[in-house]
Structure formats: structure tokens, C-alpha cells
Amino acid sequence: MSPLKTPKDNVILVPTDFSQSADNALEHAVGIAELFDNKIVLLYVLSDNFINSIFGSKAQNDLTKELVKTKLDEKIATFTAKHPNVVIEKLVREGKVYKNIIKAADELECDSIVMGFNGLARIERSMGSTTSRVLKSAKVPVVIIKDQTATTNYDRIVLPIDLTKESKQKVKWAIHLAKKYDAEVHVIMEIESDAFLKKKVEANLAQVVKLLSKEGIKVVHKILDDKAYPDNFGGDIVKYSQEVDANLILIMTQKETEFKDFFVGSFAVRVINGTKQVPIMAINPVETSAGYYFD
Numbered sequence: 001m002s003p004l005k006t007p008k009d010n011v012i013l014v015p016t017d018f019s020q021s022a023d024n025a026l027e028h029a030v031g032i033a034e035l036f037d038n039k040i041v042l043l044y045v046l047s048d049n050f051i052n053s054i055f056g057s058k059a060q061n062d063l064t065k066e067l068v069k070t071k072l073d074e075k076i077a078t079f080t081a082k083h084p085n086v087v088i089e090k091l092v093r094e095g096k097v098y099k100n101i102i103k104a105a106d107e108l109e110c111d112s113i114v115m116g117f118n119g120l121a122r123i124e125r126s127m128g129s130t131t132s133r134v135l136k137s138a139k140v141p142v143v144i145i146k147d148q149t150a151t152t153n154y155d156r157i158v159l160p161i162d163l164t165k166e167s168k169q170k171v172k173w174a175i176h177l178a179k180k181y182d183a184e185v186h187v188i189m190e191i192e193s194d195a196f197l198k199k200k201v202e203a204n205l206a207q208v209v210k211l212l213s214k215e216g217i218k219v220v221h222k223i224l225d226d227k228a229y230p231d232n233f234g235g236d237i238v239k240y241s242q243e244v245d246a247n248l249i250l251i252m253t254q255k256e257t258e259f260k261d262f263f264v265g266s267f268a269v270r271v272i273n274g275t276k277q278v279p280i281m282a283i284n285p286v287e288t289s290a291g292y293y294f295d
Contacts, residue, residue, distance in 0.1 A: 234270025
């Protein structure tokens with residue numbers, strides 16, 4: 001579903017641990033694949049530490065891999081029976097889970113990763129979690145699916161914009177998705193008390209709205225004031241998304257300056273943890289494409 005390129009097989013990567021959360025992500029990915037004509041690769045990663053601590057011998061490890069492949073085949077058969085037009089393939093890797101997710105996404109030239117919400121509630125306490133590391137390292141958008149997510153019809157998209165160039169990279173994705181889903185895009189920014197920054201906010205907002213409108217996209221825009229939205233921007237995005245009944249939020253996984261090698265930005269964490277049903281598309285800033293639509 002990439003707006004920048006069409007990979008050979010147009011692949012969505014869905015990591016699984018056979019949990020309900022992973023099944024929810026696969027169901028969501030299937031809905032996307034049906035619209036965008038994607039192929040899905042269902043990935044299971046066998047942890048080295050887990051295998052070695054439980055089994056130890058190569059023969060037993062090989063048997064475990066075969067059992068996993070059988071379970072993946074069963075899972076695929078269940079989903080393709082309901083969605084016969086979607087191609088789902090299995091992939092089994094061994095090693096560090098997050099590293100194998102990133103590596104598989106690169107090797108397969110995936111245009112997105114769709115993951116369940118498992119572990120994200122602990123992201124602020126456990127920066128070593130698989131999901132937080134994938135969010136930090138992925139070169140393609142990561143769509144986070146909550147257990148209660150009910151729809152893949154992204155017809156109300158919330159697009160938060162701040163004053164950074166990197167923030168504007170989300171606009172190309174908003175255009176791409178809005179056209180496909182005939183969606184209404186809600187562009188929101190936080191109000192600034194400083195007069196200069198306030199003018200800059202208004203100018204950035206007008207620029208994004210103009211671009212979306214030029215593409216024929218329905219746009220709603222709003223500057224969130226401190227009275228109605230007294231929280232930080234992450235909390236205000238969650239509140240606004242609930243008010244408009246959004247079904248997708250686009251965010252950047254901006255890093256904390258002092259801990260950029262370890263932390264997903266607190267802004268992203270607040271949005272991901274705060275929403276109960278809304279899928280989140282998290283995009284890592286890419287320096288070379290920051291000016292894709294903007295000077």
C-alpha cells in the first residue's frame with residue numbers, strides 16, 4: 001500500500017505469536033490486503049534462548065520448527081477460507097524477534113508491518129520490548145492494532161502536524177490512504193502562545209490543508225486550544241480522535257533527544273497507549289524524504 005513505490009509482491013508483514021492480539025492484526029491486514037491487492041507474509045520467530053533452554057538438541061529444535069510451520073499452515077488455512085482472494089504465506093525465522101521482523105521486512109521489500117498491541121502497555125517501563133524496538137527501527141510504516149479494533153475502513157483519518165519538517169512526511173501517507181478509502185482527513189495542531197510560533201502554526205496548517213484540498217481530499221482542520229484540550233499534544237490527539245470517532249491516526253515515532261538509541265518518543269507512546277480502538281500508523285522520520293512535498 002506504499003505511496004512511494006510498488007514492491008514486487010506488495011507485501012504486508014504480520015508477525016505472530018499465535019495470540020489473540022496477533023490474530024486481530026492478521027484480520028486487519030487481510031482487510032487492507034483485499035483493498036490494496038497485497039500479499040501477506042505471516043512471520044513467526046523462534047527465540048534462540050527459548051529453544052536452547054527448553055530443548056537443546058538440533059533434532060528437537062528442528063521438530064519444534066516443523067510444529068510451528070504446521071500451526072502457521074492451519075492459521076493461514078483458517079483465514080484464507082474466509083478470504084480466498086488474499087494470498088498468505090508463512091515464514092519461520094530463528095533469533096532475536098525484533099531483529100528478524102526488521103530483517104524480513106527489508107528482505108521482502110514490505111511496504112508495511114501490521115502488529116498486535118501485545119506489550120505496548122509496558123512500553124514506558126520496558127524499552128526492550130519487541131514492539132517498541134520494531135517501531136524504533138522499521139523503515140516502513142508500522143500499523144498497531146488494538147484488541148478492540150473493529151474496522152479497516154479508514155474513512156476518518158486524524159493527521160496531527162507539529163512544527164518539524166519530519167512531521168510533514170505523514171502527509172503523503174494521508175493522501176495515499178484518503179484517496180483509496182475516500183476518507184475525510186482531520187488535520188490538527190496545537191495552539192502556541194508565542195506570537196511568532198502561532199503564525200508559524202497557522203501557516204503550516206494552511207499549507208497542509210491546501211495540499212490535501214488540491215488532491216481532492218475532504219479536509220477538516222482545527223487548532224487545539226488549551227481550554228478545550230489542556231493535555232499535552234499526545235493526550236489531546238487521543239481526545240480529539242475519540243470525539244470525531246476516528247478510525248486511523250498517523251503519527252511519527254520521534255525519538256527523545258537524549259535517549260534516541262533506546263526510546264520511542266514519549267509523544268508516540270502517549271498516543272499508542274491512550275487509544276482503545278483506533279489503529280495507529282507509526283512512521284519513522286526519514287531525513288532524505290523530509291521535503292517530499294514541502295520545501
